[in-house]
Amino acid sequence: MSMQQPHPRNDIFDVAIIGAGVVGCAVARRFALAGAKVVLLEKGSDILSGASKANSAILHTGFDAPKGSLELALVQAGRREYLDIHAGMNLPLVETGALVCAWTQDEAARLEAIAEQGRENGVTSVRLVTPTEALSIEPGLSDGLVAALHVPDEHVIDPWSAPLGYVNQAIALGAVVLRQCEVRAGSFDGEWRLETSKGDLRTKFVINAAGLFGDYVDTRLGFEPEFQIKPRKGQFIVLDKAASRQLKTIILPVPNEITKGVVVCPTAFGNILVGPTAEEQDDRNRATVEHDTLEGLVAQGVKLVPGLAHIPVTAVYAGLRPASDKKEYRVIARPELNAITLGGIRSTGLSSALGLAQHALKLHGGSERGEFAPRAAPDVRMPNLAESRMRDWQAEGHGEIVCHCEMVTKREIEAALNSALPPGDFGGLRRRTRAGMGRCQGFYCNSRLAEMSSGCLANPLAIEQEGGK
Amino acid sequence: MTHSSSDVIIIGGGPSGVAAAIAMRKAGVGKITLLEREQHLGGATRHCSHSPFGMLEFGRVYIGSAYGKRLEMEAERYDIDVRYGHSVASLGEDGRLLVSSHTGLETLAAKRVLVTTGVRETTRAARMVTGDRPVGVVTTGSLQSYVAFHNLMPFRRPVIVGSELVTLSAIWTCLSHGARPVAVLEPGPHALVGAPLNWFPSMMGIPFHRNAEIIDILGAGRVESVKIKRGDVIETLECDGVLFSGQFTPEASLFQTSGLNVNWGSGGPAVDQDGRCENPIYFAAGNVLRAVETGGWAFREGRSVGMAIASDILGDVSGTAPVKVTYDQPIKLVVPNLIRSGTSLPGGLKDFQLRFARYAKGTLFLTVDGREVWQRRGTWHPEKRITVTRPDKTRSAENIHFGFRGEG
Structure with a gap:
């Protein structure tokens, strides 16, 4: 309970x-x-x-972070700790690698500096590659690549x-x-x-x-x-799991001053996502998706990875990043x-x-001052939602599959609802289990989830119990 | 992980899957296994708490849920091995299927596999509608399962989008469960099913707007309102939900995720005149071929493809390279979209089924090896079924093409 x-x-x-x-x-x-x-x-x-x-769920190396910055130090420290603890906590690490792709001579000219920055940032595995090499690393890429930077240690996790x-x-x-x-x-x-x-x-x-x-x-x-926080909106599209056959590597653009740019990226859940946009706005609460922008993202994904054409859009979302002045x-x-x-x-x-x-x-400073007595990490193992590893539907006794698109079992949903920190709203239930996240967006499971989660969520799925019958 | 094998495995226990099973049994096929991911047969018809289903196939009228029960009875009568709660995770090149059930994973194999996985509606996400993403945005199928299986409602005052047959079902489901649609919107100039939508909503006092679309969904937690554009006018409708009805798309993701070919026009697997896919172990029938026909249509199609499989299974897997059926804009799809030479199995897909992507006026024609063998002049509406009798000579043709000469 x-x-x-x-x-x-x-x-x-x-x-x-x-x-x-x-x-x-x-x-x-x-x-x-x-x-x-x-x-x-x-x-x-x-x-x-x-x-x-x-977010785009990338575990960064810091190869492109500002030299000597706190951000660089903390990204690298955070990454090291994640690599230390993820196996013990049953958290995934999808070793995709990334290619920073230059599609123009201009962009290609900037790659050398980025490679140099990567090496200075201690990411020694970065390497400039020719278009042919890039295509052998990622056969899904479109023609017309001028040059690329391979960053093999950029990975994807379950965010x-x-x-x-x-x-x-x-x-x-x-x-x-x-x-x-x-x-x-x-x-x-x-x-x-x-x-x-x-x-x-x-x-x-x-x-x-x-x-x-x-x-x-x-x-x-x-x-x-x-x-001062200056919210920056990012819209994303998520392509159906069929897309994962088309791309295994994170595709990054050559960044500019304002943003890291639109990424085409595998997710731990077997989808491909394209995003984020970078749109300054004042509103800190509303993050809307916009039809034309989303269509633009689809087109951009297809342009870089032609095999993504015709693959259905499974989900769209938007988030706000807490950029500052x-x-x-x-x-x-x-x-x-x-x-x-x-x-x-x-x-x-x-x-x-x-x-x-x-x-x-x-x-x-409390630890140095001896104010606290450190404790051993408790054994917490998270339910695995990543496609790269065994999921509950592959195991015995899962009850039944409730969400067929994402293959989420009754046992997983019940476990989430009865966990130490049960979901507070539908988004929370989706993030904990992936139920309703798939291509049908709840066509089949929505009502079942409404019933299973009845009384548990803010903004419940069903508005009220019907009387009678 | 366990292994077992059958003569034929059918994936999906809707009308077409069950009809195919019965037809195959009648034709003497031995071991038929039907995999159904839910706990009941009926597929999409189970969601529909209204009639009519079953008129042509069973000679009487059922409401959706009762129709599913009838299918279960028939499956039992014909001794079909129905496995409920079985989800297929992938289709193997060699006909081996990876299947999940409460007992875990197993591999099932068969001489032939028939895929009858039906359709889904296009979601708000896939339509890429602008706005917030609050709770209360659903499709008809989702609404129907709220009321049919759980006695719940996702909203009380929805705005409904669409003008297909299923839209009528959506309106009816709302009205019969205490919800009052605020308005019904069709982005195009005409209702996709003309007559009933032109009078039914307004008879019930619900405004039906053509040339109207949602341009913004607002709501922090739950839907609070939508902004709509009617012609050039933008207005706000207060509501507590949005229902996107129709725009069905084949549930062909198993093919895609397994790396088997899908026809981008129909959105379903490419099939030949026997209902056979490019990989000749696989067949498909029913709405997975092309969205969307009635349960009765799916049933008859399943039966017909079932007959073809029963005959095909007696021989070796016949893998001659198929000829692709090509077509001009604004034709949206042609089924079957492959023709294999030489085969003449009973049943299968007798006619070509076509749909137009948009409203068009002009002459639709069929050429076989460059010679025009059929033509019809007319006004063509989007999503209306057109059937064209398949000329026999297509079976030995090298080039089969549907063309269109537009007027004005």
């Missing part, structure tokens, strides 16, 4: 983390492992409901099971996760008192990992704002106020989250 979380009114936490995106989840885990008493506060009805719900795994480890170590809990204000007098939509709580230390609302939260905590990460430590802000984590958060968590613990 789902764990009843105690109302924390009378507890004093060592650390309150505001925002349960991938960064907040990783920070919660790191502090829980260090021995701190952790509370993770999320205003959405489930974790990962902001920027972290929509939702990973942070869910982090937070599950934190919970196993006693961390408290409060959802639909918005921080409204905070005051500090040697100890923090946070005013939230679920009542006041006390904590010794605050970490702001509020992503798209990072600057607002800083203001609410009474800090002089040091940055500067390109770099906005990590601000306020030791005199027992506070850290992890802001402006725009497009590499999935790769750097574990690194950011290590960094935050170091900035906190």
Whole structure:
């Protein structure tokens, strides 16, 4: 059964983390492992409901990150830790490699500098390749390639099971996760008192990992704002699993000043995704998909990988990245106020989250001061959703298959609904199980999921039980 | 992992699959295994809590759910080995199927495999409709399973998109379960099924707008409203759901994910005049060939392809290279889209079935080896079935082409 979380009114936490995106989840885990008493506060009805719900799921090497930057250091630290822990937590690693593709002489001319930057960033496996070599690495590519940079160590992971795994480890170590809990204000007098939509709580230390609302939260905590979030929308299309026969490698464009550009990328779930766009907007809540843009993404995917023509679009989505008024990460430590802000984590958060968590613990200093007694990592094994490894439908006793497109079993759905952190909304159920994520988008399973999840989700699928009959 | 083999495996227990099984049994085929991923037979008809089903095949009228029960009875009567809760994960080149059930994975093999996996409607995602992505956006099939299997409703005041037969079913399902559609929208200038949509919604007091489409869906958690464009006018309709009806597409993903050929016009597997695919172990029938016909049509097609398989199975796998049937714009699809020379099995797909992609006026004609052998002048509507008797000489032809001479 789902764990009843105690109302924390009378507890004093060592650390309150505001925002349960991938960064907040990783920070919660790191502090829980260090021995701190952790509370993770999320205003959405489930974790990962902001920027972290929509990304391209790449575990970056940092080959193109700014030289000497904090982002580079944290992406690489985060990546190293993921590589260390993923097997033990049953999290996938799809070793796709990436090709940065130059389609014009202009772009080709910039590749050498990118290769050089990669080597300086310690990614020694980067290599300039000819079009012929590129095609032997990735036969799905279209003609007309001028040159390419092969980055064999760029990989793909499951962007939702990973942070869910982090937070599950934190919970196993006693961390408290409060959802639909918005921080409204905070005051500090040697100890923090946070005013939230679920009542006041006390904590010794605050970490702001509020992503798209990072600057607002800083203001609410009474800090002089040091940055401003400039939401950048990214739209994606997801092509049917049939597409995975057409492409095995991440296809990256030669980046420009503003964005890493549109990626054509295999997912851990056996689809191909094309995106994201980079659209500045003021609205921090609405991330709409737009017909013409989506059609443009389809066309772009087909142009680079002709075999993708005619493959049905399975899903479309849009997310907001918490870019700020500067390109770099906005990590601000306020030791005199027992506070850290992890802001402006725009497009590499999935790769750097574990690194950011290590960094935050170091900035906190509690471990060095011996305030906490470190604890061994609890045994948390996530249900595997990646196609590259055995899934539940391949095993005995799964009950039945509820979602036929994504082959999600009744046992998997029940397990998610009864887990330590059950889904708070339909998106959360989809991210935990993939049910309804496939080509029919719930034609068959939607109603069944409505029944199975009845009473569990904010914005339930069915509006009300019909009387009679 | 276990292995077992049959003479024929049928994938999908809708009308065409069951009809094929019965036809094969009547023709003396020994071991027939029918794999159904759900716990009942009937396929899409199970979703339809309305009649009429079964008039031609069983001589009486059933509502959808009862029709499925009748199919189950028939399958039992003809001793078909129906395996419920069995999902096929992949189709092997050699006819071996990877199948998942509650007992885990198994490999099943057969001399011939018939794929009758039916259709699905085009989702909001595949239509790439602009807007938020709130809860409350469904297809007709999804709505029908809410009410038919779970006694639930996904909304009370939906906006409905489409004007096909299934749209009528959607409206009817709403009205009979306490939901009141706000409006029915058809992006084109005409309802795709003319008569009933021109009077039925308005008779029920529901506005039916032609040349109207959703340009934005709004709602943070659940659908709150849609913006629509009617001609040049943009207006906002308050609603709590959106129902996308129709635009059926063959459920041919098993072919695609297994690397077997799909015809991009029909969206289904390419088949010859016997219902046989390019890989001659595989056959297909029913709506997976081309969206979408009635349950009765699918039943008859299944029966006919079943007869062909029963005869084919007596010989070796005949793998002569097929001739592709070609066609001009604005023809959307031709089924069968392959012709194999030499074979003349009983049953199969007797006629060519064609659809137009858009409204067109002009002469449709068929040439065989460069010679025009058939023509018809007319006004052609999108998604309306056109049948053309297949001339015998197509079986020895090297070039089969449907052409179109437009007027104006």
